[in-house]
Amino acid sequence: MKRLSGPIGVAPVGEVPETPLKVIAAHISGYLNLNAEVIAPIETPSHAFDKNRFQYDAGKILSHFESMRFPEFEKIVAVFSDDLFIPIFSHVFGEARLGGRYALVSLFRLNKQPDGSVSPQAMIYERAAKVALHEIGHLFRLAHCDDNHCLMHFTGGLQSLDEISLYFCRYCSTYFQDALPLA
Amino acid sequence: MDDRMQIMIVDDEMIIRESFQHWFEKGGHMVDTAASGFEALEKLEKYPFDLLFVDIKMPGMDGIELLEKVKTEYPDTIVIIITAYGSIESAVKAMKLGAMDYLMKPFKPDQLNLTMEKIIQQKKLVSEFSYLKGRLEKITRFDNIIGQSPEMEAIFTLIPQVADSESSILLIGETGTGKELIAKAIHAKSKRVHFPFIPINCGALPDSLLESELFGHRKGAFTGATQARKGFLEVVGGGTLFLDEIGEISRKMQVDLLRVLEEKKITRIGDSLPMDVDFRLISATSKNLEEQIDAGTFREDFYYRINVIKIHIPPLRQRKNDIPLLVEHFLEKYSHETTKHVDHVTRDAMNILESYEWPGNVRELGNAIERAVVLSESRTLGVKDFTFLGVTPAPTTGVRSLREMEKVHIRIMLEECGWNVTKAAKVLGINRVTLHKKINRFQLKRKP
Numbered sequence: 001m002k003r004l005s006g007p008i009g010v011a012p013v014g015e016v017p018e019t020p021l022k023v024i025a026a027h028i029s030g031y032l033n034l035n036a037e038v039i040a041p042i043e044t045p046s047h048a049f050d051k052n053r054f055q056y057d058a059g060k061i062l063s064h065f066e067s068m069r070f071p072e073f074e075k076i077v078a079v080f081s082d083d084l085f086i087p088i089f090s091h092v093f094g095e096a097r098l099g100g101r102y103a104l105v106s107l108f109r110l111n112k113q114p115d116g117s118v119s120p121q122a123m124i125y126e127r128a129a130k131v132a133l134h135e136i137g138h139l140f141r142l143a144h145c146d147d148n149h150c151l152m153h154f155t156g157g158l159q160s161l162d163e164i165s166l167y168f169c170r171y172c173s174t175y176f177q178d179a180l181p182l183a
Numbered sequence: 184m185d186d187r188m189q190i191m192i193v194d195d196e197m198i199i200r201e202s203f204q205h206w207f208e209k210g211g212h213m214v215d216t217a218a219s220g221f222e223a224l225e226k227l228e229k230y231p232f233d234l235l236f237v238d239i240k241m242p243g244m245d246g247i248e249l250l251e252k253v254k255t256e257y258p259d260t261i262v263i264i265i266t267a268y269g270s271i272e273s274a275v276k277a278m279k280l281g282a283m284d285y286l287m288k289p290f291k292p293d294q295l296n297l298t299m300e301k302i303i304q305q306k307k308l309v310s311e312f313s314y315l316k317g318r319l320e321k322i323t324r325f326d327n328i329i330g331q332s333p334e335m336e337a338i339f340t341l342i343p344q345v346a347d348s349e350s351s352i353l354l355i356g357e358t359g360t361g362k363e364l365i366a367k368a369i370h371a372k373s374k375r376v377h378f379p380f381i382p383i384n385c386g387a388l389p390d391s392l393l394e395s396e397l398f399g400h401r402k403g404a405f406t407g408a409t410q411a412r413k414g415f416l417e418v419v420g421g422g423t424l425f426l427d428e429i430g431e432i433s434r435k436m437q438v439d440l441l442r443v444l445e446e447k448k449i450t451r452i453g454d455s456l457p458m459d460v461d462f463r464l465i466s467a468t469s470k471n472l473e474e475q476i477d478a479g480t481f482r483e484d485f486y487y488r489i490n491v492i493k494i495h496i497p498p499l500r501q502r503k504n505d506i507p508l509l510v511e512h513f514l515e516k517y518s519h520e521t522t523k524h525v526d527h528v529t530r531d532a533m534n535i536l537e538s539y540e541w542p543g544n545v546r547e548l549g550n551a552i553e554r555a556v557v558l559s560e561s562r563t564l565g566v567k568d569f570t571f572l573g574v575t576p577a578p579t580t581g582v583r584s585l586r587e588m589e590k591v592h593i594r595i596m597l598e599e600c601g602w603n604v605t606k607a608a609k610v611l612g613i614n615r616v617t618l619h620k621k622i623n624r625f626q627l628k629r630k631p
Contacts, residue, residue: 053289059198059201059202059205085289086202086205086206087196087198087199087202087288087289088199088202088203088206088265088288088289088290088295089202089206089289089290089291089292089295090289090290090291090292091291091292092292097205098205098208098209138209143208143209143210143211144209144210144211146186154209154210154292154296156291156292156293156294156295156296157291157292157293160293
């Protein structure tokens with residue numbers, strides 16, 4: 001098994017319930033076979049708030065985080081209760097740059113069902129974990145995958161998010177293993 | 184088919200360009216950006232793009248203007264228009280002008296994904312269509328004979344008319360004019376199409392070998408004839424025999440062929456029993472056979488036998504208006520063969536191609552384009568790609584003033600004369616002092 005130089009840090013940004021953080025960390029350990037731990041909260045970067053859209057600009061947050069130091073962690077997954085967007089999209093569930101150090105996950109839109117009712121908690125946690133694992137894939141330079149069931153398949157809505165699995169397809173799995181640095 | 188695409192984002196807002204770029208890079212696409220329509224056109228001239236996302240509102244050249252230019256110059260490039268809320272009218276106009284779709288900012292992630300799926304589907308269909316179209320064209324058209332000049336149009340009209348007759352045809356034209364292609368086209372349009380088309384270059388074979396090739400031989404007919412062999416006149420059975428460079432065959436062979444044409448019978452070398460043959464003869468020559476008749480090297484009776492229908496194929500220098508069409512054809516052919524996306528030629532480079540005399544005709548033009556495509560580092564071939572032809576670019580007319588034309592012409596003459604002012608003045612037919620004055624006035628300087 002390859003080992004990273006440090007664990008993956010799962011950090012709440014602002015007020016985030018503890019359970020989804022623990023679920024995300026457990027999924028990183030269980031599905032990606034990487035050490036992960038929940039770490040102290042990060043302050044919400046207020047300048048990234050867009051007053052017209054009432055959402056946080058994920059691009060600005062990522063740029064802000066890149067200037068921060070977390071030397072003991074290999075990568076950071078920052079979890080928000082707030083809604084995130086990138087300028088071209090109405091919203092995003094998560095955001096990360098290819099080969100970057102920070103992945104963002106927003107819980108804001110994960111609690112709805114297609115019919116408007118509230119989703120069961122277990123489903124919300126599973127969705128949050130999928131978004132986190134997908135974004136971690138991008139941090140290790142994995143691109144979107146054509147396989148509809150692969151974790152790296154692009155999902156723009158909850159329905160497609162529910163349809164993908166928690167696993168990489170065999171190609172993405174190989175790419176992911178190859179991308180992991182040797183400790 | 185690989186779904187990865189070459190994408191350009193054209194938007195004056197950096198934040199939008201970056202947003203798109205990051206998203207498409209995560210999809211494994213190759214992404215470039217342009218902050219204006221002008222920058223986008225510059226990049227399009229250099230590199231091929233499958234897909235453009237164009238913001239409708241941009242200073243200078245707006246998205247609609249860019250779309251119009253792209254659809255004129257690069258019709259295969261797919262354009263998606265990005266609009267803000269409230270500019271639906273422009274979006275509709277864009278769709279009418281050829282945009283494939285429009286997206287209203289900010290859009291749901293699924294919307295972009297759906298649009299991309301649609302584009303990929305469209306690309307697959309287009310590529311399947313062009314493959315099938317190519318296959319169909321190969322079957323039905325006058326294979327690779329390109330031309331729209333009146334001379335070529337006349338030949339295209341003639342081909343189906345003569346195809347069904349049994350008369351012998353003589354094609355006259357310089358080397359590289361496409362005589363064999365026309366012979367193939369005649370064969371393809373004739374009722375003999377399901378039988379062989381056999382081309383023989385008479386100039387490439389010595390007389391004895393040509394005789395054996397045409398008539399065949401029985402085992403032991405001559406030294407080395409270890410096996411009986413059918414000749415092409417037998418093998419062609421029902422098809423078309425194309426004898427290229429017929430002016431090169433000996434008088435003896437002319438007599439033998441004349442007899443075959445009259446009797447429709449051949450006798451294998453070393454055999455005594457004649458056998459019936461059925462073929463249609465198309466001959467070709469780049470020589471003046473009438474002069475050869477006068478010189479006594481070509482038989483008059485054979486000439487009249489092979490020359491029932493005469494088709495003269497004009498050299499390329501006499502149908503220069505076909506050059507752009509041929510260039511387009513060869514660009515497509517060699518871009519495909521070399522997998523390099525080179526699909527444009529600058530006006531100046533086209534001027535060079537049109538002013539060159541092309542002694543090797545269409546074949547030479549094809550070779551020149553192939554060489555330029557192979558060595559080109561850009562999608563557009565320019566003057567420097569054709570310097571090997573040794574043609575000085577003629578100044579482009581219609582876009583320059585008389586003064587500019589004079590300046591360009593003087594510079595060309597000076598360069599041709601190695602900046603020897605006395606020599607250049609003589610060529611230009613002006614006084615040396617006058618030339619010096621003009622050089623100063625136009626501030627012409629020798630390139631280091």
